[in-house]
Amino acid sequence: MTPASATSPPTFSPEQLSEVRRLQSLYPDPRGALLPVLQMAQETLGHLSLEAQDYVGSLFGLSAAHVHEVVTFYTLFFEEAKGRHIVSVCHNLSCHLAGAQEIIAHLRQRLGIDVGETTGDGRVSLFSVECLCACEGAPMMQVDDRYEVNLTPEKVDRLLEALS
Secondary structure (H helix, E strand, C coil): EECCCCCCEEEHHHHEEEEHHHHHHHHCCCCHHHHHHHHHHHHHHCCCCCCHHHHHHHHCCCCHHHHHHHHCCCCCCCCCCCCCCEEEEECCCHHCCCCCCHHHHHHHHHHHHCCCCCCCCCCCCEEEEEECCCHCCCCCCCCCEEEECCCCCCHHHHHHHHCC
């Protein structure tokens, strides 16, 4: 996929279009391939701009609004450039009751950013998410592809220091 320029939207390469068609052929309804195609676009571009969402929708005969609803529903799709590391703190009931708000406040102070933002050096993006499915280890967060449970501010500091 090539990034959008001032005059043209992002587009897939011929090889990527072939992969889109292959993925669509795997499902009785080709729209079943929407998630992997969005993932492919995000891996290529780094995020899913509105233009990229519109382009992917055109490959499926879907409106930009439909694709946008999908992108904004899933927490692993990003509409803006993200940091090298993604820190997502669960704020659901179990985590909230176990101190998630304090962990989020600590991260905001430590990183100098608000939820939904990325540090100035592009190192870390911070998110607060609905559920990460580890209620027994609350409060918990996901750092890239690792789950961290039973958080304390000290544990959070150690985890951040270990990030490159």
